[in-house]
Amino acid sequence: xxVDDRLETVxxxxxxxxxxxxxxxxxxxxxxxxxxxxxxxxQHAGALQRMDSLCAMLTDEECAAVxxxxxxxxxxxxxxxxxxxxxxxxxxxxxxRLTDEDWLAVIPRLxxxxxxxxxxRADLGEPVRQLLSRLGINDFLLPQPEPAVAIExxxxxxxxxxxxxxxxxxxxVPEPIPADDGIGAIVRRIEAFRRKREEREATAPQAARGxxxxxxxxxxxxxxxxxxxxxxxxxxxxxxxxxxxxxxxPPGVLLGSQMxxxxxxAPMRCDETTARAFRQRQPIEAGFLSIEGADxxxxxWQADGTPIFTRDGGRFAGYLLRLRRHVQMPAAELxxxxxxxxxxxDRLRQLLHELRTPINAIQGFAEMIQSQVFGTTPHxxxxxxxxxxxxxxxxxxxxxxxxxxxxxxxxALAIDxxxxxxxxxxxxxxxxxxxxxAARNVRLSVSMSQGPLAVAFAADEIERSVWxxxxxxxxxxxxGERIAIALEQRERCARLSVTLPAALDRLDDAALFxxxxxxxxxxxxxxxxxxxxxxxxxxxxxxESGGGSLLREHSQFVATxxxxxxxxxxxxxxxxRA
Numbered sequence: 001x002x003v004d005d006r007l008e009t010v011x012x013x014x015x016x017x018x019x020x021x022x023x024x025x026x027x028x029x030x031x032x033x034x035x036x037x038x039x040x041x042x043q044h045a046g047a048l049q050r051m052d053s054l055c056a057m058l059t060d061e062e063c064a065a066v067x068x069x070x071x072x073x074x075x076x077x078x079x080x081x082x083x084x085x086x087x088x089x090x091x092x093x094x095x096x097r098l099t100d101e102d103w104l105a106v107i108p109r110l111x112x113x114x115x116x117x118x119x120x121r122a123d124l125g126e127p128v129r130q131l132l133s134r135l136g137i138n139d140f141l142l143p144q145p146e147p148a149v150a151i152e153x154x155x156x157x158x159x160x161x162x163x164x165x166x167x168x169x170x171x172x173v174p175e176p177i178p179a180d181d182g183i184g185a186i187v188r189r190i191e192a193f194r195r196k197r198e199e200r201e202a203t204a205p206q207a208a209r210g211x212x213x214x215x216x217x218x219x220x221x222x223x224x225x226x227x228x229x230x231x232x233x234x235x236x237x238x239x240x241x242x243x244x245x246x247x248x249x250p251p252g253v254l255l256g257s258q259m260x261x262x263x264x265x266a267p268m269r270c271d272e273t274t275a276r277a278f279r280q281r282q283p284i285e286a287g288f289l290s291i292e293g294a295d296x297x298x299x300x301w302q303a304d305g306t307p308i309f310t311r312d313g314g315r316f317a318g319y320l321l322r323l324r325r326h327v328q329m330p331a332a333e334l335x336x337x338x339x340x341x342x343x344x345x346d347r348l349r350q351l352l353h354e355l356r357t358p359i360n361a362i363q364g365f366a367e368m369i370q371s372q373v374f375g376t377t378p379h380x381x382x383x384x385x386x387x388x389x390x391x392x393x394x395x396x397x398x399x400x401x402x403x404x405x406x407x408x409x410x411x412a413l414a415i416d417x418x419x420x421x422x423x424x425x426x427x428x429x430x431x432x433x434x435x436x437x438a439a440r441n442v443r444l445s446v447s448m449s450q451g452p453l454a455v456a457f458a459a460d461e462i463e464r465s466v467w468x469x470x471x472x473x474x475x476x477x478x479x480g481e482r483i484a485i486a487l488e489q490r491e492r493c494a495r496l497s498v499t500l501p502a503a504l505d506r507l508d509d510a511a512l513f514x515x516x517x518x519x520x521x522x523x524x525x526x527x528x529x530x531x532x533x534x535x536x537x538x539x540x541x542x543x544e545s546g547g548g549s550l551l552r553e554h555s556q557f558v559a560t561x562x563x564x565x566x567x568x569x570x571x572x573x574x575x576x577r578a
Contacts, residue, residue: 010047011050026066030070032047037075055088064091066091068091073098075102078098078110118132233247234322237319239316262274268290274288283307284304289323301324304321352399355399359395370389405541417546425466426462429470446484453489495558497557513537
């Protein structure tokens with residue numbers, strides 16, 4: 001054969017029903033069975049995926065019937081089908097024609113149920129039986145009885161031989177049982193097997209344990225040479241953080257473990273920074289991991305890894321990680337974490353994430369109805385969909401504000417301390433809000449510093465924080481009131497003072513910064529969800545994160561912003577117009 005395209009031909013064929021699925025499954029087993037492990041490639045891996053899809057079309061018994069009729073010599077097929085149903089796994093093990101070396105390599109990687117099926121084979125070598133015994137599987141298939149013809153021949157030879165000199169009678173040896181002795185012979189063989197197993201257990205006494213638990217089973221750990229702990233391990237997790245591949249022999253010591261659990265009682269736990277990186281799908285650098293379990297992997301590790309995403313759609317698929325044994329773990333990282341502000345903040349951010357998912361879906365469907373993606377829609381329904389989309393967008397904006405406040409108060413987010421001209425920025429914001437206040441007959445008095453006022457605060461952060469403060473003032477001021485805004489330079493900071501409206505001045509500090517239902521509205525509403533108190537609390541957190549402050553002094557709001565070392569080069573003097 002010049003070109004062997006049989007496998008490619010089978011993979012191009014579509015199985016339309018159960019009969020075709022059984023036929024194609026048998027073809028794939030026949031084609032993959034003779035392939036040695038070193039010759040496996042991507043096409044063979046695709047054939048395994050096709051087998052999974054075929055097995056999904058068939059029942060467990062139907063798959064087992066196909067495998068029982070298809071002997072093979074592939075350890076890969078044994079391992080692959082052992083992950084399926086019990087009948088399929090038993091049939092794959094029964095039909096395999098593997099060497100002792102292949103059995104020794106594949107048995108530690110098989111599930112416990114599939115290992116039990118291996119013991120029913122009669123062609124296992126002594127090394128394979130010893131390996132199964134160490135894994136706790138001792139009840140092998142009973143040996144076949146001697147043929148009756150050989151037994152009769154042995155009796156005739158003994159009768160024809162001359163009688164030896166009388167000697168002391170040895171201990172009687174049970175005579176082999178003929179094969180045609182019926183049920184009694186089977187019972188006697190079972191009893192002999194049980195006595196032999198009891199004698200073997202008696203010669204290997206069980207090791208006592210000092211922790212009060214049951215004694216260890218005689219698996220031979222005491223005689224086995226201790227393995228040297230590994231220094232590095234390559235891991236792969238799924239989207240839930242479960243280990244699905246471990247570059248260690250045997251991999252079962254880590255497979256199925258939850259990788260990103262910060263609970264101090266978990267057998268495999270990580271630090272909070274690593275857990276946060278997993279939740280945010282960010283790369284992990286120098287993360288700390290502690291593993292309790294087998295001596296081979298127990299200890300403290302440093303984890304480095306990157307997230308992986310699928311090519312079709314970019315969905316998050318897990319992490320590729322490398323663990324390096326950590327020589328000395330910092331005491332602060334090993335200490336059990338107690339409920340703190342950071343833990344509460346993480347739980348709140350997780351709750352916000354759960355709330356965003358359905359609201360995003362509602363907003364998306366409302367926008368599709370409004371834009372008539374599904375077909376012509378009456379104008380009344382389009383108006384209702386537009387209102388729903390607007391409400392959803394408002395809720396999402398509120399969630400973003402809450403998450404920003406949580407991150408600022410838990411020190412998970414820091415304000416960008418850049419370089420900006422506070423005088424120009426504040427003057428621009430006052431100029432924007434002046435027409436709104438003038439329409440309500442509010443008398444506004446503005447006092448700004450002359451020339452640029454360089455502060456160590458990013459321009460967009462100043463605009464965001466000062467606008468929150470001014471919007472609260474604008475939504476709370478009554479017609480005819482007088483508001484004074486002053487920006488001046490002090491020794492180490494820029495000081496912005498704003499007069500409190502009468503509606504806010506009568507409140508104490510606790511009520512002033514407390515979240516409440518919004519009392520004002522319109523385009524200047526500070527927060528459509530939690531009102532003015534929340535907006536003031538968020539502005540205070542932003543100022544404090546950048547090294548400043550927001551306080552109430554008598555009947556004024558006073559905000560301080562730290563000064564920069566040098567003035568911004570591209571800033572021009574700007575005067576506020578009152």
